Amino acid sequence: MTAATVTPTPVPAAPSKSLGAWLLDLLVWGGIAVVLIGSFNAVELKNLGRVFTNSQDISTFAQELLKPDFSNWKLLVAQMWQTIQIALWGTFIAVFLAIPLGLAAARNIAPAWVVTPIRIFMNLLRSIPDLVIGLLFIVAVGLGPLAGVLAIALNTAGVLAKLFSEAVESIDKGPVEGVRATGASPLHEIFWGVLPQVGPLWTSFALYRFESNSRSATVLGLIGAGGIGQLLFESMGAFDYNQVSAIVIIVIVAVTLIDMLSQAMRKRLL
Template sequence: MWLTVQIALWGTTLAVLFAIPFGLMCARNVSPVWLQQPMRLLMNLLRSVPDLVIGTVFIVAVGLGPFAGVMALALNTGGVLAKLFSEAVEAIDRGPVEMRRLPLLFTNSQNMRQFGQEFLRPDFTHLDLYVSKMWLTVQIALWGTFLAVLMAVPFGLACARNTAPVWLQQPMRLLMNLLRSIPDLVVGMLFLVAVGPGPLAGVLAIALNTGAVLAKLFSEAVESIEAGPVEGVRATGAVRLQEIIWGVLPQVAPLWTSYGLYRLESNARSATVLGLIGAGGIGQTLFETINSFGYNQVSAIVVVIVVAVSLIDFLSQIIRSRLL
């Protein structure tokens, strides 16, 4: 377990170092268009490629071991953080573990050359199958995110200091922390035992984990609202529920929607990974293709995943720009 924590720490550290410059380059208010647009496309690509595929690339490059996990986490998390960092920069006020193996990335070129020759020639023979499996994966992400939002709204309000009493707020925060700390794969395996293999297990796993994440984000948004509108509603003699409906929700609705859309994009990738344990979608096809060393087919599947996640990201950006 300590080794796993070290992998996470090193991966996150490298991801932050990676995300700071790329986040700045992706921000519209600090980077020119000719640099910003290619950087955004690159970050979309890194976020949309599943961790498993990136890990496989580094295993081919540097061999088995924790270092491959560190680099896979760093690259994927760096893409995610770069997006978050760039959005934070755009939102600012416009006014006044085995790091010694790093050289193997450049010296172990024979394996990478063989891998790259096949990976750069995608085989779209079974494109219809890949598209249908990807659509199933998107449906899993949509249903999981929808159920997560339904779960996060009441729990987010119950976790906020300014809308819930202490005796309710503290247990709810502990419960949400517990649900967030359990990996998606573990939750998915529990639901596989309960309901059997298939998309439903993936939907429930995403809903539970994402619901806890959104509950935390929703509660922080509620705690940062202005007290004036709530006090105005209270002055009319409104009860607690009416204060929340008319004083709290109008202030947090745009931010909540933005969080939900971001998690939808993230869940499209998570649903791919859950397919590896039999939770349906394109992940199972990807896992079987990797095990058979069919890197031409793996490349085609990755292209389908990248296109789908990029479309989701593009649509969510349009919706967020209209709301915020």
């Protein structure tokens, strides 16, 4: 009996790029390199050596920070708790704004005449810094945490709406088509075909933004939007670096605890 002849499997050709693709890559990466080189002087990287020439001043400042003053720890903790509340309410309001915006901005759900203006509006919300929005609300509602809540809510709504819309655009069409085959309305398609797929991811995005907003709410204290940030900038202005150190430690501990809680919740959802 003659052994069967084994036909060797041809080796597939290595993937190759077209000339147009190579030129596009060269244009993109070359453009980035040109911008980096051209902006070297604009960002004053030539003065990087000052970090080492002024090391004595940095050392003196660091020594003061190594002596935290927790004599007013009750006030600091209370202000940190208010900062967390500002971030929590800002994120909560942002989620409810972002859900309809995210659905309306998804190209696989909404028509183009709805998607385009919604995306422009989302870009507007994201492009305006928190501090600017906070200043506008301080003029409207006065100094205090409410301005911080509203500033975080609007800026975060723009960010979450973009993330929510991208999550919707990447869903599996099968469940949606299955719901549609039953004769359900478009609203039912969203409730039973879209939301179950994106719900865990949306929640993860919201938790991440809450972590980020806990830090943003601290910075908003610069303009008088309440929370521990206001105490931080007052202490820095008074050169009370011992209290600045205590505030920074409290902020780090609070953000770390929020991060641990957020990670635990995301593991249960994803």
